[in-house]
Amino acid sequence: MLNVVGMVYDNCREKGDYMFIDKAKIHLKAGKGGDGAVAFRREIYVPAGGPAGGDGGKGGDIIFQVDEGMRTLMDFRYKKHYNADNGENGKGKNMYGKDGADLLLKVPPGTVIREETTGHIIADLIGHNDTVVVVRGGKGGKGNTHFKTSTRQAPRFATAGEHGQELTVILELKLIADVGLIGFPNVGKSTLLSVVTSARPKIANYHFTTLTPNLGIVQTKHGDSFVLADIPGLIEGAHEGAGLGHEFLRHTERTKLLIHVLDISGTEGRDPLEDFEKINTELRLYNEELAKKPQVVAANKIDIPGWQVNFEKIKSALKKQKVEVFSISAVTGQGLDELLNYVSKRLKELEASHKETVVKKEKVYKYEEPEDKYYFTVYKKDDVYIVEGKFIERLINSTNFDEIDSLGYFQKVLENRGVIDRLKELGMSEGDTVRIYGVEFEHFE
Numbered sequence: 001m002l003n004v005v006g007m008v009y010d011n012c013r014e015k016g017d018y019m020f021i022d023k024a025k026i027h028l029k030a031g032k033g034g035d036g037a038v039a040f041r042r043e044i045y046v047p048a049g050g051p052a053g054g055d056g057g058k059g060g061d062i063i064f065q066v067d068e069g070m071r072t073l074m075d076f077r078y079k080k081h082y083n084a085d086n087g088e089n090g091k092g093k094n095m096y097g098k099d100g101a102d103l104l105l106k107v108p109p110g111t112v113i114r115e116e117t118t119g120h121i122i123a124d125l126i127g128h129n130d131t132v133v134v135v136r137g138g139k140g141g142k143g144n145t146h147f148k149t150s151t152r153q154a155p156r157f158a159t160a161g162e163h164g165q166e167l168t169v170i171l172e173l174k175l176i177a178d179v180g181l182i183g184f185p186n187v188g189k190s191t192l193l194s195v196v197t198s199a200r201p202k203i204a205n206y207h208f209t210t211l212t213p214n215l216g217i218v219q220t221k222h223g224d225s226f227v228l229a230d231i232p233g234l235i236e237g238a239h240e241g242a243g244l245g246h247e248f249l250r251h252t253e254r255t256k257l258l259i260h261v262l263d264i265s266g267t268e269g270r271d272p273l274e275d276f277e278k279i280n281t282e283l284r285l286y287n288e289e290l291a292k293k294p295q296v297v298a299a300n301k302i303d304i305p306g307w308q309v310n311f312e313k314i315k316s317a318l319k320k321q322k323v324e325v326f327s328i329s330a331v332t333g334q335g336l337d338e339l340l341n342y343v344s345k346r347l348k349e350l351e352a353s354h355k356e357t358v359v360k361k362e363k364v365y366k367y368e369e370p371e372d373k374y375y376f377t378v379y380k381k382d383d384v385y386i387v388e389g390k391f392i393e394r395l396i397n398s399t400n401f402d403e404i405d406s407l408g409y410f411q412k413v414l415e416n417r418g419v420i421d422r423l424k425e426l427g428m429s430e431g432d433t434v435r436i437y438g439v440e441f442e443h444f445e
Contacts, residue, residue, distance in 0.1 A: 022173040022251075024076035025116065028135045031059025031084040031100035033161025035398070036141035039092035040154065051155055053144040054091050059137025059164040060084030060100035064123060066130040070108035071215065073173050084135075087161055090143045100137055110176040110254060116168040121364050126176065134169065138162030141398065147409065157406030159398040163390060177215060177229035178347055180255035182283075184275050185232075187263040188300040190214065191330040193230040196340060221337060224344040229255065249286045256350055257343065258295045264311050264327070265304035272299070272310050273317055294346065296324045298339055303329040378422045385423055385434045392419070396437045 034056025041049025062084050082105065088097030113123040113134060123132040139162045147155035181189040197216025214230040231251050252258065260279065262272040276297065284291035297318060299311050307327075315325045324342060328335035376389030395413055400406040414420050423434065423443075434441045 021073045021077050022175075024073045024171045025080070025168065026076050026171065027081045027166075027168045028062045029081070029083045029166045030062055030135040030164025031086040031137040032163050033057065033059045033138035033140040034087035034089040034097035034100075035160045036143040036146075036158030037090035037092060037097075038144045038156055038158050038400075041093075050153065051144040051148050052092055052094050053158050054093070054095040054097065055143050055146075056090045056140030056161040057087030057097035057099040058140050059087045059161065060102045061133045061137050062103045062105065062135045063131060063133050064105050064107055064111070064113060064125060066109050066111070066125045066128060067106035068109055068128055070106060072108060073111070073171050075106075076171060084137055084164065086164075087137065087140050089161075090140070090158070094143070094145055097140060099140075102137075107171065108173060110174045112172045112174060114170040114172060116170055122169070124364055135165035135167050137164040141394075147405075152405050155405050155409075156403040157398060157400045157409060160394045162394060174254050175215065175229050175251045176227075176254050177251075178226035178256050179218075179228045179343060180252050180258050181228065181230045181261055182252060182258050182279060183261035184263070184270070184279065186268070187261045187275075188330045189230050189261045192261060192298065192300065192328075192336075193228060195330055195333060196336060197228060218340060218343075220340050220344050222341065222344070224348075226344060226347055228259075249282070249290070252283070252290055252293075253287065255293065257346055258293050259298050259339075259343065260295050261298045261300050262314065263301055264299035264307045264314065265301040266306070266310050267301070267304060273314055276314070276318070294350065296326065296339070296343060296346065299325055299327045300330055302327045302334060303332050374417055376417070376419060376422075378419070378426055380426060383433070384440075385426065385428050385432060387419060387423070387434065387436045391417075393437050396439060401439070 036056050037053035039051070039053040041052045043049060062082060082103060084103040085100035087100045090097045107125060109126055109128075109130075111125045112121055113125070113132070114121050123134060125132065141159040141161040144155045144158045147157065181193060183189055193214055193216055196218050216228055216230075217225055218228050219225045229251060231249075260276060262275055263270065264272055266272065280291055283293075297314065299307075299314055301307060302311070311325075311327055318325050326335055326339040326342065328339055330336075374389075374391050376387060376392050378385060378387050380386070395410060399410040401410075428434065428443055430443065430445055432443050434443055
């Protein structure tokens with residue numbers, strides 16, 4: 001198991017020990033139910049034994065579960081298709097087939113599972129061992145024992161197992177950290193993270209050095225600790241996706257407090273107060289709730305002469321907004337103890353007031369297959385009437401067309417489910433051809 005302390009995920013690392021992957025698309029297919037069996041009792045003293053076909057086993061589900069030892073979706077980078085086991089077919093002597101084994105997929109805390117087509121969130125996994133069944137295995141088919149009646153003593157047919165649910169999903173990771181570092185590129189966030197934690201992010205004097213979020217644990221001199229995330233530098237238009245804006249902003253959503261790092265030296269020709277307003281505008285345009293999160297400003301680079309002018313300007317302006325401002329140097333360490341002690345104290349106050357102490361979950365939609373259990377379609381092509389549908393396919397695969405009872409059951413199901421009426425509404429008449437999954441029938445009244 002990997003320890004989060006001092007861990008850095010950066011896909012720019014030369015060695016490639018860890019790759020921070022926060023998005024993946026995968027295809028899930030639950031197991032098919034086993035087919036019911038056609039069998040009869042064969043006791044030596046029972047010359048005309050009754051039906052004894054067992055039911056098929058249920059197909060395996062695909063289940064997602066939080067593993068707190070994981071911090072990336074890297075495991076899903078290369079493998080894109082996941083299948084659960086099929087159920088075992090039924091057996092003679094009324095023996096049921098075994099259920100297919102469930103497939104358990106582990107994901108890091110903060111993983112959102114989104115249905116690809118609609119974009120609806122079908123699961124949001126945050127806490128320890130949070131678990132959800134995303135696709136369910138098909139039910140097992142019924143053995144011929146179920147079809148014995150007073151007039152049908154020896155049914156020679158059973159039903160096929162149902163197909164499991166099949167779905168393509170998008171996995172999105174939203175880091176769960178107590179505190180997030182935000183600010184424009186090259187203001188010193190990565191340097192700050194490297195100094196106050198054991199993390200070793202890639203640092204250089206050019207923009208966009210950090211291409212993925214970095215994570216570390218801060219331990220104050222008073223023994224308190226909290227998780228700190230360095231969110232890659234934002235730019236104007238980030239809320240619209242500029243500069244991978246959506247990819248970065250997502251990771252700020254689950255922090256309790258934000259440290260807004262500003263370059264107080266002004267050496268790059270930018271106004272730090274304007275930077276503060278621009279970043280907060282991006283937060284607000286992306287998600288109103290982000291702009292409401294508590295912030296503290298770290299006025300960085302006080303080791304560069306001339307910083308005092310900008311600092312007094314910032315402190316005066318933000319005092320009106322009730323935002324605390326700390327002068328720091330990430331390079332020399334000056335002012336860091338005061339900043340971290342304040343952040344630790346503020347986190348405790350938030351917890352005491354029950355604000356943001358529990359990570360807010362996304363709205364989850366109950367996933368339902370677009371087709372109901374007995375959904376079917378009928379249409380005409382080249383003078384042939386065609387019938388399609390999952391339950392129709394299962395029925396055709398379960399029918400023994402050489403056995404009169406099985407054929408009678410097949411006809412009865414089509415009538416009871418309205419298939420015959422729908423065909424007649426479409427214009428089917430005496431002598432017309434009906435095709436159902438490769439099997440053709442001639443209709444007669």
